[in-house]
Amino acid sequence: MPMYQGNSCTAEHAIQNGEVDPAVKALEARQDEIMKKLYDLKAAVEGLAKTVTTPDADLDLTVSSSLSSQSPSSTTFKGISDLDTLLGKDLGALRDIVINANPAQPPLTLLVLHSVLCQRYRVLSTVHVHSSVTSVPPQLLSCLGPRHADSYARQMFQLGFTLIWKDVPKLQMKFSVQNMCPIEGEANVARFLFKLLSPYPSDPALATLVDSWVDTAFFQLAEGSAKERATVLRALNSALSRNPWLAGPEFSLADIACYCCVLQSGSASSTPTNVQRWIKSCENLGHFSPAKLFLQ
């Protein structure tokens, strides 16, 4: 507490006769340093705790990611992907991915993949409502997050992600209308988007396994009867007893798809042990927060 009212008097420095006591100053500096070390240590311990339960997460990045919990690790997706190689030469204009989805069946996997894409690339995200639909609930309008500050300058972005809520029988994606026919079905669009982040495993058997789990997720877990869902959960449990992730040691699209479909089917709490553990690992990675937020 200052003893006199001075001009540039701050509560941090004891002032005597207009001078700052250097000893007090040094003491305060040491205090600041110790506090900072304590915070760092706390973050490191939290990170380690997550690592113990989550295989395959990179140690250093998990630590740094707990310091800023908004940016989960994106190097979980290994492999170098370059947009020009994947999507063709940049013609100097925004490469816009258009997704037409029915508001009655919001595509959770695509929301998750969108948030991962946003970490990897500069993505301009917009949501529109098509005239074939009279109105949609507000969470469908904000599902891609807040508007980017630079969204008035479209060409500054590498990729466009335009989600249109429309009365369509099946989810549909359009990208390059001259060269590509539309892609239909959430599973297929998810495969396309995933490949912009990381290639499929090079081993054909493993790649097929990933695809097989993606199909199982969308056809049997999401759309199947209670009996079918129970069968799938048992299969998940058995697969996860041998491996940390569904397609072996690496996190893949199979895990994203199955997690979202389990969450959407509402049976997340009543799953077998291995599946519970795997759900926790998925959540530790942090990619799925958009999905969880959306379902609230």
Add this chain to the structure above:
Amino acid sequence: GVAVGGEGGGEGKGLSCGLTPNSQPKGRLCFLWQKKSFEVINCVCLCLCEPDRVLVRVQDLTPENADQLIWLRARVHTSRAKGKQCFLVLRQQQFNVQALVAVGDRASKQMVKFAANITKESIVDVEALVRKVEQKIESCSQQDVELHIERIFVISQAEPRLPLQLEDAVRPDGEGEEGMEMWKCLSVCGCVFILPKTTTSQAIFRLQSGVCQLFRETLTKKGFVEIQTPKIISAASEGGANVFTVSYFKTSAYLAQSPQLYKQMCICADFDKVFCVGPVFRAEDSNTHRHLTEFVGLDIEMAFSYHYHEVIDSITDTMVQIFKGLRDNFQTEIQTVNKQYPSEPFKFLEPTLRLEYTEALAMLHEAGVEMGDEDDLSTPNEKLLGRLVKEKYDTDFYVLDKYPLAVRPFYTMPDPNNPKYSNSYDMFMRGEEILSGAQRVHDAQMLTDRAIHHQIDLEKIKAYIDSFRYGAPPHGGGGIGLERVCMLYLGLHNVRQTSMFPRDPKRLTP
């Protein structure tokens, strides 16, 4: 007393319209009977108003009115005698109902003959019993009832030979050219007044009225003020090539090409957000499907806080509200027009799709069209772009932002980040341009520089530049043509179809 006069036969027998001199209803002034050379006994009633009589609307006739005795006024659409009966179809705007005069205790043989001889399009008053019908009458809008006429009066008779048959006017045309032919023919014989009577025209102009009303309503809700701007002006605002000159006492004046100058002056006068609805005169000698020399302009101008996109958002939101209002409240009209002129329903996105000029160039390039990056879009390229956008985004309405500076008027604000481009935009419906707008230059010095660059005589625009010398807020706006917007919304192909009394280089009347 009643003047039952007239020459020759026919009078006194006056049962042809179900009345005798003794049975006249109260309030009628007199009857005039005349025998015409073609044997129709004409009954022209000059009547005082019947304050207690309720006239039922044709569109309200349903089986619920069965067995009620009602009065209604309508036009005779058709009349056909068959032995002891006469079948009529009575029409009110786009609704019609079958009616029947049959010999019985309420109607005589002469009355049936009278009814059969009433010329088409004549306006009649009928008193009739509403009867439910067993089999639906497919050819009428009111399919479940028919009227059994007890009394019928001719209020206003039409000449027997019409210049155009109404059925011909509502038949779906062939290709675009045929449509133009019909319009040319109509204007020559000056009988365009026939067209608005058809059900299709009724629907088109009702929808147009809706567009105007939604425009005003939406903008008023957003806090805009409606202003009126002068149409007789002293200087041609946009360059001078396409203005009509009028003699003005000892000098001459011009008819306004757009309310641009005055809208901006209102913004400088701190009205903040204004709009105006009024005629626009363009002396362009273009004979195309989408140009008129006089049309109704709906113009907007507003000051913005930080970015001219606020203006774009305001305009596009207004358009979307108009489209939604039409989609939700004018389906009957849209379906009626579609019967004669089939087209795809109008689709749009909310919020409106906004693409940048460079994206358009890339899309066109991908489709095989080469364009320089400072070139303007030609009409065929605009149409192609519209199709490409429709294919990818499934919308008939979008905004193209950041046009090249070189192709815009001198008062357009350049893009601060790229001198080749400007803060200007066009909006398209079904691939055709409906609005050209921009952020305006609000600094007098910059405006002067731009005018010099465009080699414009500064003397001619001195008043315009002066209005920005005393603190003008940054602002922007744009304007649409009512007729063109209606034409494109409904998927029609000629703007004359949406202009009740069109004006073009070859047409000045009616």
